[in-house]
Amino acid sequence: MSVGARIRTLLRRHTYAFALLLVVVLLIVNISIQPNINWTNLLASFAPLAIAAIASTPSIISGRGGIDMSTSPVMTLSAIFFVSVLIPSGLGGIEAIPIVMLLGGAVGAAIGLIIVILRLSPIVVSLAAYFIVIGINLKIAPRPVLMQGDNWVTSLSGSFGPVPAALVSIAIPVAIWAILMSTSYGRNLYAIGGNDATAYSAGVPVSATRVIAFATGGAFAAFGGLVLVGLVRTADSSTSGAYTLMAIAAAALGGVSLTGGRGSVVGALLGAAAIFLIQSVLADLRMPPTWLPMVYGALLIVSVVLGSILLGQKKGART
Amino acid sequence: MHLGSPDTADALGAAGTGPLVRMVGIRKAFGPTVALRNADVEIRSGEIHALMGENGSGKSTLVKILSGVHAPDAGTIEIGGSAHKAFRSPNESLRNGIATVFQEVLTVETQTVLANLWLGSDGLFGTRRSKREKQRLAGEVLAQLVEIPPSLDALVGELELSDRQACAIARALLREPRLLILDEATSALDFDTRGRLFEVLRQRSAEGVGVVLISHRMDEVREIADRLTVLRSGETVATLDDDWTTPQLVTLMTGSDRLTDRRATTSDGREHGTVVLSTRDLRLATGSDPIDFTLRAGELVGLAGLEGQGQDLFIRALWGLPGAEGQVVRHTRAGTRTVASKYAAKRSGIAYVPRERRAESIFGWMSILENFNAATLRIDRRAGLLSGRAALARFERYAAKLKIKFGRPGDGIGTLSGGNQQKVIIARWLASDPDVLLLNDPTRGIDIGAKHDLYALLGELTEQGLAVVMLSTEVEEHIELMDRVLVFRENELAAEFTKGELDRDRLVGSFFSDEGSGR
Numbered sequence: 001m002s003v004g005a006r007i008r009t010l011l012r013r014h015t016y017a018f019a020l021l022l023v024v025v026l027l028i029v030n031i032s033i034q035p036n037i038n039w040t041n042l043l044a045s046f047a048p049l050a051i052a053a054i055a056s057t058p059s060i061i062s063g064r065g066g067i068d069m070s071t072s073p074v075m076t077l078s079a080i081f082f083v084s085v086l087i088p089s090g091l092g093g094i095e096a097i098p099i100v101m102l103l104g105g106a107v108g109a110a111i112g113l114i115i116v117i118l119r120l121s122p123i124v125v126s127l128a129a130y131f132i133v134i135g136i137n138l139k140i141a142p143r144p145v146l147m148q149g150d151n152w153v154t155s156l157s158g159s160f161g162p163v164p165a166a167l168v169s170i171a172i173p174v175a176i177w178a179i180l181m182s183t184s185y186g187r188n189l190y191a192i193g194g195n196d197a198t199a200y201s202a203g204v205p206v207s208a209t210r211v212i213a214f215a216t217g218g219a220f221a222a223f224g225g226l227v228l229v230g231l232v233r234t235a236d237s238s239t240s241g242a243y244t245l246m247a248i249a250a251a252a253l254g255g256v257s258l259t260g261g262r263g264s265v266v267g268a269l270l271g272a273a274a275i276f277l278i279q280s281v282l283a284d285l286r287m288p289p290t291w292l293p294m295v296y297g298a299l300l301i302v303s304v305v306l307g308s309i310l311l312g313q314k315k316g317a318r319t
Numbered sequence: 320m321h322l323g324s325p326d327t328a329d330a331l332g333a334a335g336t337g338p339l340v341r342m343v344g345i346r347k348a349f350g351p352t353v354a355l356r357n358a359d360v361e362i363r364s365g366e367i368h369a370l371m372g373e374n375g376s377g378k379s380t381l382v383k384i385l386s387g388v389h390a391p392d393a394g395t396i397e398i399g400g401s402a403h404k405a406f407r408s409p410n411e412s413l414r415n416g417i418a419t420v421f422q423e424v425l426t427v428e429t430q431t432v433l434a435n436l437w438l439g440s441d442g443l444f445g446t447r448r449s450k451r452e453k454q455r456l457a458g459e460v461l462a463q464l465v466e467i468p469p470s471l472d473a474l475v476g477e478l479e480l481s482d483r484q485a486c487a488i489a490r491a492l493l494r495e496p497r498l499l500i501l502d503e504a505t506s507a508l509d510f511d512t513r514g515r516l517f518e519v520l521r522q523r524s525a526e527g528v529g530v531v532l533i534s535h536r537m538d539e540v541r542e543i544a545d546r547l548t549v550l551r552s553g554e555t556v557a558t559l560d561d562d563w564t565t566p567q568l569v570t571l572m573t574g575s576d577r578l579t580d581r582r583a584t585t586s587d588g589r590e591h592g593t594v595v596l597s598t599r600d601l602r603l604a605t606g607s608d609p610i611d612f613t614l615r616a617g618e619l620v621g622l623a624g625l626e627g628q629g630q631d632l633f634i635r636a637l638w639g640l641p642g643a644e645g646q647v648v649r650h651t652r653a654g655t656r657t658v659a660s661k662y663a664a665k666r667s668g669i670a671y672v673p674r675e676r677r678a679e680s681i682f683g684w685m686s687i688l689e690n691f692n693a694a695t696l697r698i699d700r701r702a703g704l705l706s707g708r709a710a711l712a713r714f715e716r717y718a719a720k721l722k723i724k725f726g727r728p729g730d731g732i733g734t735l736s737g738g739n740q741q742k743v744i745i746a747r748w749l750a751s752d753p754d755v756l757l758l759n760d761p762t763r764g765i766d767i768g769a770k771h772d773l774y775a776l777l778g779e780l781t782e783q784g785l786a787v788v789m790l791s792t793e794v795e796e797h798i799e800l801m802d803r804v805l806v807f808r809e810n811e812l813a814a815e816f817t818k819g820e821l822d823r824d825r826l827v828g829s830f831f832s833d834e835g836s837g838r
Contacts, residue, residue, distance in 0.1 A: 012474060184441030187434050194427035201388070201425055202439030202490060203410040209443070261429040 011307075015255025016267030018303045019274050022253075026277035033284045043166035044157035044231055046276045048075070051224030052243040053250035053272035054173050054265050055217045059112075059122065060251055062213040063193030063260025069126040070111060071221045072243035073133035074104050078225025079235035080141045087147070094152060100226060101219040107133065108218020112211035126214075130244065137237035144236035153230035169227045170269070173220040177265050180216065189213055194261030249296060250275050253303050274299070338397075339364040339529040340385070340417075340498055345394035347380055354380040355391070356553040362498060367520060367530040369540045372550035372572055376766070378533055381550070382502050385531070386419035387412030399497070413439070418496035422503035422764055423677065424484045428476030433457055435475050435486045436493055460489045463519050466511050481509040481626055488516060492523075499523065500531040503764050505539060506792070509626035510830070517543050536793065537565055572767060591802070592616030594650050595786045596658075596669070596755050601636060601645035603629040603810040609645060610812045612805070614755065614786045619777060621801035622790040625830050629810035631674070634757050634790050638671040639664040651754070670748035672741075674759040674790075680744045681732055688714050688728035690743050695750045717746035722772045738769025745773070749780075756780070758789040762796065774800060794826055806830060 011017050031037065052071050059066040078100040086096050111129050115122050147154075156165045180186065188209045191199040200206045229235050248258075254271025256263030278295055340362040347355040355377040362368050370378040383389045385396065387406035396403045398415055406412040409419070426435050436457040441447070448456075454471055461468040464485045469478050475486055484507040491499060499520075505513050520530050520543060534540055540547065541561075548558045549571045557571050596614040603610070610633070614620060622630040636643035639658040647658040649667040658664050664671065673679035682690055692699060692710045699710040714728055721742045725735055732740060741761060748756065762770045777800065781787055791797060797804045798821050806814040806829045814829040 009474075009477075180444075183444040184446040185444045187430070187438075187441065188443070190430055191427045191434065191438050194429035195425070197423075198425040198427050198487075199438060201386070201409045201419065201421060203408075203413040204439040205410065205443055212443075257429075261427065 015257070015263050015307065016270045017255070018306050019254040019267060019270035022274040022299070022303075023270050023277060026274060026281055029281050030277055030284065033281070040159045040164040040166070041157075042280070043164045043170075046273065047156070047166040047169050048224055048228040048231060049243060049246060049250065049276055050170050050269055050272045051075075051173055051220060051227055052247035053254070053268040054170075054177065055220035055224060056247040056251050057256055057263070057265050057268040058177070058189070058213040058217045058220075059108075059126075059210075060248075060256050060258060061189055061193045061260055061263060062210045063196055064122055064210075065258065066115075066122040066193075066210070066213070066260060067126065067248055067258065068108070068111065068214060068217050069123065069244055070107065070129040070133055071217065071224075071247050073130055073137060073240040074107050074218055074221040075225040075228055075243060076137050076235065076237060076240040077107070077133050077140075078104055078222035079229035080137055080145065080237060082153070082226060082229060083145045083147050083235045084141055087151070092151060096153075096226065097223065100222040104222025104225070105215045105219035108221075109211055109215035111218070112214030115214070116207040116210055130241070134237070134240040137240050141235060141237045144234045144238070147229060147233045147235070151230075153226050154233065156227050156230035166227075169223075173223060174265060174269070176220075177216070185209065185212065190261055192260075246275060247272075249300055253300055255303075255307060338362070339399065341397040342381070342385070343395050343397070345381065345384060345396075346392045347377075347384065347389060348392060354553055355384075357555070358394075358550060358553060359555045360548050361558075362529045362531060363546075364497065364527045364529045365524050366545040367524050367532060367543050369532045369534065369544035369547035370550065371533075371540065371547050371568060372766075376550040376572070377553040378550050379502060380553075382419065382500050382531065382533060385412065385417055385498070386500060387417075410439070413494060413496075416497035417500065418491035418494040418498070419500040419502065420484075420488050420491045420504035422506065424480060424507050425487050426475045426483045428474070430475060431472050432461070432469050432475055432478075432486055433471040436460070436471075436490050438490055440494060456493060457489065460492050461485070464489055464492075464512055464515050466515070479509075479627060480507050481512055484508055485512050485516075492519065496528065498529045498531065500533075502533045505534060505536070506763055511625075513539075537568070538794075569767065591618045592784055596637065597648050597650065598637070599646040599648060601633075601643055601647065603632045603636070603643050605644070607809070608811045612812075614788060616754070616784045616786050617781050619781050619787045619789065619800060619802050621797040621804040622788065622807065623794070623797050623804050623826065623830070624807035624813070626792065628807040628813075628830075630790050630805075630807040631759065632810065633805075633807065634759050634788060635671075637664075637755075637788060638669060638757055649755075665751070668752070668754040669757065670751050670753035670755070671757040672744055672748055672759060672761055674763070676737070676741060676744065676764075680747075681740060683731075683733055685732060686729045687723075687725050687732050687735065687743055690732045690740075691717070691728075691747050691750070694747050698750070713750060714746070717750060721746050721749075721776060736766065736769070738765035738772075741765050742769065742772070745776075754784075754786065756785055756787045758787065760790050760792055762791065762793065794823060797821065797826060798823060 052075060055071045056068055059068040081103060082092070082096055082100060086092050086099065091099060107129065111126050114120060115125050156169050158165050160168060188199070188204050191204055192206050192209050196206055250272035251263070251268040252258055252271065253274055254263065254267030254269065256267050275296060278299070279292060282289070282292060282295070338361050342358065342360045345355050345358040358377060358381055360370070360381065370381065372378045380389060384391050384405070387409040390405035390407065396405070406415065427438065433454060437453050457471055465482060469482050475483055484504065488504060505516065508516065524530055532540070532544060544561060546558060546560055547563070549556050549568065551572060592615055594613050595616050598610055598612045600609040601612070622634055624630050632642055637647055639647065639660045648655050649658050649669065651667065656667060658667060658669065682693065688710060691714045696705060698713065699705050701709060711728060718725065723739050723742045723746065725739060732743065735743065745761065762773060777787060802818050804816045804821060804826065805812055806826070808830070816826065
């Protein structure tokens, strides 16, 4: 095998290579501009985007354009539910984690079931869910609700001993996902994303696999809601949509193929890190933040183009 | 695992000749189209049973009912003594010991060979086998099927078509089915893999497995099938033991004697016209011998050889696609010009019908008419706007000429059988009024009736002066149809036969060695 072919094979398997390179470069730039970074704070403000990106990934991998628009509203729903329902009823402790994850999982499962049973396009269903969940958020909390006093979730933006707490909160969904991926579910998920007709004819439980992907994403998003509220101490229904597009962009930047079957949660995480670090570098350079969206867009294009060039797109060459 | 366990072996019966599957009175309609009226099939364990019939005869539907893709409207399926109304999904069919390999090479390109081979054999979360065991078994099955098996870690998307199909077949074999269905599964295989597959099939059937084979290759059926069932218009017309003759079978399938061949419709030894296309120093791979080829108006030239020996590169080079060195030159009355791209090819009157109909030709969600005029929209413009009426008139002319059977021009292309879809695609390119028509294995997976229509059409077109280059994997087509056959081996032109020199043994022989070659 030639060197070129070997590199292509490597990149085909590690589609996050570009995002990784970007993160390394941006970290170096960041550190050289601002040598005394407060890592705990930096990571804490990174965590919500990171988890949103992770939450977007399972449904995208499941294919058929499985973009879940509801990730961000579900995060907010979870935050609002925690502050204005769970805390007042004495369930504000660590038991809130499974409760909100069940809630988010139920929303995701509902989206997945509608997609599978009615055979609708995922993006349409999740877009509908996006509006419905935002509506629910507005209903429960028409005005921002402040979290009174300190709570265990606020410590998620601090540190556990020397370890930034954000690392732990990012590690939780990553670990759950890693366990799930080491079962046959992982192979089934990538198979239905890669080619769902093949998977179906081979006897893969396609529908169940897809529904579980959406449910898992919902559960992760809900967990992200707790992390978010721990950071900002308010649950604000008016920012319900804040992470939607950023999360999807992060996944795409991290090499998660929006057509499904390719990419990983690690890639999405790296994509999120790249997006986050650009923001911080531009801030350090005193660039006006108005430039940010354009930079994101340009990077996304560059990464997708680079990805397809590096992959060599054998298919195209064959036609 | 449970399929390969001792209790399955018991269910099969030691004798291995009892009925394994019995389908009685199967009926299935898709909307107004009745695919199966009243089909009966009985498969014994330990036999290789061919299902024969034209496309649209219902054999694919029958098989899809067995494999759980479709549910029948009426009738019963008995397997291993227990009766079923229907299998609700491929999963349920597989759990009943039926594994199917479909014609459309069904693999997940983004996954490894190993993952593809075990696709669907695991539960939602759990798996019954260790990775080591999976690797061992997968390696064994692949080694049986392919001479140089791909690495288990290779991505399937990087493999050749034949190896991808071998993966799909290996997947079915790994399920240890008691009934194995091959629905045109061999058409994508190369020669060697096909031979190896037949060896495996004989071995499995000796162990009591029932095999259902759908194939358009008579030689294949003759070589391997113990019995065959003939379907016509959704009904079983006969079940034959292996003492059939080809004409007898054709009569049963078509319901009439329809063995037209081109020799009957065109005159032999006809003078061909002027040179329309030539190649100069065309090399299909760096360092291989150059090919100098000239094509004359009215000529029908066949490209033959084992799968992947360069004939595919050659025909696509004629269409102006990169991948070969050297020049392709188009000769017209106005002069000569180099064909350097597919756009140049189209402009200079070269039309190309690609090999993979579904992937490269069909717009699956569009109508028959839209599929037809996709390449020639320009002609239907009236004052800059597209005229539906002009398109329709044009389509009906070609539909009559090519004998396309369809409901309404506005129906989805998917409502047509494979043969009729192919005719629509050929009509699409004929409508661009080409001087040179390049056909890349146009009869692959289409029924005999449609094939004969196509042969007759080619006869007519060449008589009118169209030059045709046709890649075919069927030896019979080269012998029956072609004025000239080029045989490719290892990206070089290995032999060239003119019509008079062609016979089966010489042609097939030339695929393998220099003996019997025409030069």
